[in-house]
Amino acid sequence: MLQADFIQRVRACERRLYRVARTQLPRECDCEDAVQEALLRAWDRLDTLKNEAYFETWLMRILINQCKTFYRRRPPAPTELTEDIPQPEPEDAPLLEALMGLPQKLRAALELHYIEGYSVAETARILAVPEGTVKWRLSRGRALLKDALNGKEARP
Amino acid sequence: MKRWKDPFPQTPKGFHDRVEQTLRGLEDRDMKQSKRYRKLTLALVAALIALLAIGAVAAVIGNNQLKDELSDAGAKDMAERVQDVHLADAGEGFNFTIDEAVWEGDDLYVSYTLSVPEDGNTYLVGLLVPRINGKPAEYRVGGYLEDGWTCSTIALGGKYPATDTFVKPIIADSRELELKDMKLEVGAAFFKSNRPLQYLPGFYNEEGDYAHPEMLVPWKSARFKTTAFPDSDTLYYWDMDECGAPMVDLWMFPDVLEVLSAEDAEEKGYAIDMKDYAFSDRAITPKGLDHTGIASLAAERSVSLPLNKDMVSHDLYNGLEKNTFRYDGMTITIEKFRMTHFKIETRIWLLPDEGMPASDEDVDFSRFPELLFYVNGRELYSALWGGTESMRNDTRAFCWDYTYDGYVPLGDIQSLQLVAKHWDEAKREFTDEVVIADLTPILDTAAAEEEAQALATREAAGSWQPGDPEITVWATKGGTYYHLEEHCSGMYSAVHWDISKAVEDGKKPCPVCAGGKPGPAEWEEGEDISCFQDG
Numbered sequence A: 001m002l003q004a005d006f007i008q009r010v011r012a013c014e015r016r017l018y019r020v021a022r023t024q025l026p027r028e029c030d031c032e033d034a035v036q037e038a039l040l041r042a043w044d045r046l047d048t049l050k051n052e053a054y055f056e057t058w059l060m061r062i063l064i065n066q067c068k069t070f071y072r073r074r075p076p077a078p079t080e081l082t083e084d085i086p087q088p089e090p091e092d093a094p095l096l097e098a099l100m101g102l103p104q105k106l107r108a109a110l111e112l113h114y115i116e117g118y119s120v121a122e123t124a125r126i127l128a129v130p131e132g133t134v135k136w137r138l139s140r141g142r143a144l145l146k147d148a149l150n151g152k153e154a155r156p
Numbered sequence B: 001m002k003r004w005k006d007p008f009p010q011t012p013k014g015f016h017d018r019v020e021q022t023l024r025g026l027e028d029r030d031m032k033q034s035k036r037y038r039k040l041t042l043a044l045v046a047a048l049i050a051l052l053a054i055g056a057v058a059a060v061i062g063n064n065q066l067k068d069e070l071s072d073a074g075a076k077d078m079a080e081r082v083q084d085v086h087l088a089d090a091g092e093g094f095n096f097t098i099d100e101a102v103w104e105g106d107d108l109y110v111s112y113t114l115s116v117p118e119d120g121n122t123y124l125v126g127l128l129v130p131r132i133n134g135k136p137a138e139y140r141v142g143g144y145l146e147d148g149w150t151c152s153t154i155a156l157g158g159k160y161p162a163t164d165t166f167v168k169p170i171i172a173d174s175r176e177l178e179l180k181d182m183k184l185e186v187g188a189a190f191f192k193s194n195r196p197l198q199y200l201p202g203f204y205n206e207e208g209d210y211a212h213p214e215m216l217v218p219w220k221s222a223r224f225k226t227t228a229f230p231d232s233d234t235l236y237y238w239d240m241d242e243c244g245a246p247m248v249d250l251w252m253f254p255d256v257l258e259v260l261s262a263e264d265a266e267e268k269g270y271a272i273d274m275k276d277y278a279f280s281d282r283a284i285t286p287k288g289l290d291h292t293g294i295a296s297l298a299a300e301r302s303v304s305l306p307l308n309k310d311m312v313s314h315d316l317y318n319g320l321e322k323n324t325f326r327y328d329g330m331t332i333t334i335e336k337f338r339m340t341h342f343k344i345e346t347r348i349w350l351l352p353d354e355g356m357p358a359s360d361e362d363v364d365f366s367r368f369p370e371l372l373f374y375v376n377g378r379e380l381y382s383a384l385w386g387g388t389e390s391m392r393n394d395t396r397a398f399c400w401d402y403t404y405d406g407y408v409p410l411g412d413i414q415s416l417q418l419v420a421k422h423w424d425e426a427k428r429e430f431t432d433e434v435v436i437a438d439l440t441p442i443l444d445t446a447a448a449e450e451e452a453q454a455l456a457t458r459e460a461a462g463s464w465q466p467g468d469p470e471i472t473v474w475a476t477k478g479g480t481y482y483h484l485e486e487h488c489s490g491m492y493s494a495v496h497w498d499i500s501k502a503v504e505d506g507k508k509p510c511p512v513c514a515g516g517k518p519g520p521a522e523w524e525e526g527e528d529i530s531c532f533q534d535g
Helices: A003-012 A014-024 A028-044 A052-073 A093-100 A104-115 A120-127 A131-149 B013-053 B065-072 B174-179 B254-261 B286-292 B445-462 B499-504
Strands: B083-091 B094-104 B107-115 B123-127 B152-156 B163-171 B182-193 B197-199 B235-237 B247-249 B271-273 B282-284 B295-307 B324-327 B330-339 B343-352 B370-375 B378-382 B397-400 B403-405 B416-421 B434-438 B472-475 B495-498
Touching: A003 A014, A003 A028, A003 A052, A003 B013, A014 A028, A014 A052, A014 A104, A014 B013, A028 A052, A028 B013, A052 A120, A093 A104, A093 A131, A104 A120, A104 A131, A120 A131, B065 B094, B065 B107, B065 B163, B083 B295, B094 B182, B094 B295, B107 B152, B107 B182, B123 B295, B152 B163, B182 B286, B235 B247, B254 B282, B254 B286, B286 B295, B324 B434, B343 B370, B472 B499, B495 B499
Parallel strands: B197 B235
Antiparallel strands: B083 B094, B094 B107, B107 B163, B123 B152, B123 B182, B152 B247, B182 B295, B271 B282, B324 B330, B330 B343, B343 B397, B343 B403, B370 B378, B370 B416, B378 B403, B416 B434, B472 B495
16 A cells, blocks of 8 residues: 555544544543554554555554553543633534443444444454454443433443 | 444544644655665565575565464463464465464464465365374364365455465364374365355344354244345355455355265265364365365365474463352352463353252253453453353253463463353343452462473473483383383382483383383384474
């Protein structure tokens, strides 16, 4: 893949990169650092991409791995946005809030499958887990999300 | 699947700017490195031309997947033991290369590369059942072509990648391995596909069951309330590997079933009896698959690995200091726990306080959890074999006899947990995972070290030379062998000897307990032992 193609394809999925990073890391600054690291790593390891058709899923997997590394280095701490940094208005604040309240593993599976539109197989590949695990996480995530949106306590 | 509305806020400017900044940085960085790369490329081209001339291309384009995966999992000690093999059988565009190999206990892991000609055709490639000293190896992992149960192939070429790399465990017989060096043959058969391939994803049927195309065969479709697959002249697949090559399992195709069920299949060489070697009754052969007309045999490639027992690593934990736990009104006993860098083998008994029903038919299987192991927070996957269906008749306990696959960083285990989850039939989902026991503090490191020490002694005894450190062995006065076990093979009246004295007396290391090699009479007639000289 030529560099121009790489750049073009990264730009085409910038929005998706943001959402995936944001699902993994609550702090915007960490998302920026993680995407930078992921893009550099992806470019350096481009030879490991055997089929360009899978560029996006490959890149998302690298990004998620990078996010995990960031998460381990700097566990999330609650931060408040200062007034001089305006918080963008979410498209669907309740859903986002409920989603972000889920355990990280479930959140990632739901985001990749239902928001990014990856198939179960693709989601499994990105998260490096078996398809059965993805299906379970989707099922469990949906149930918890439903409870959260209905204002119920999470089911045990 | 209905996609959800995007709930996220607009992409922040800071994120967008960082992406752009990084992409611009790539251009600058690339320019600085271009000179170095050009020189390197020229050198590589020169090397490649030279190697082409001697027909050993595959020797240098091998992959390091096994080393990389072990390193990524934290098992760096094992990664260092991986041997670069790079044995290739290539010709006419069909290539099979064993790139790396590493032994541990009775597991041989290899990474290998498959290539097909880039001639526009799609080829189905299947691994042949490995053979040890000419005989099919006893293996417990499916995924071979000659495996009647999965009949697995990978599609390469045409619109799919022409080259692919894999990591695969090949299971050998450890007892044989410990006794003597051996020759392992592994290979692949390449078929030109005569049918188009089509992706057919899994789906949920009306009852909420997840169905794969394998469930669409006529005799299964009724059960899963689906129609049989739409066109039996198409090869459907529902998954691809990481390189994007479709994984095509042929076992459910009527043509394959027909060959496998024919009474004279073995006589005609279309199938082989696998009962002694694996869980399949009968396996299709390359000739048999060719006979189906699904694909035409184009080439077979195989290599022989001369394996030396010195290559074997025996790092393992064997047992736990404590092995009984309580969970959900039952007693859980870990009877067997064997952990290597690649797997955990277990046999776990679950005995409910209320006891087991007298009859198997009355057992409520939902009472028993599915058991998982997490090592350093990473789940090991339960493998296909073993099973929950077996019960021990005397105690009427429920048996969970499973092997879990995965990379285990034996040298750096931070946590090891036994976890349970239940299948909730009403909700059709698994319940939350519950940690039954944190096994980390009770790993029996002493037993592991003792076992490692015993193996080291065994190797030392088997290759003892005058001048080596003295070892105390057991032997009888007129016996041929010296032993490390007092009652080896029912021996009695053995007494302690110094190994130097035993060797001086003409005794040899016992092949059973002291790492000795069998004498020529114990080798099979006609077997060429000259090839076992070197690992």
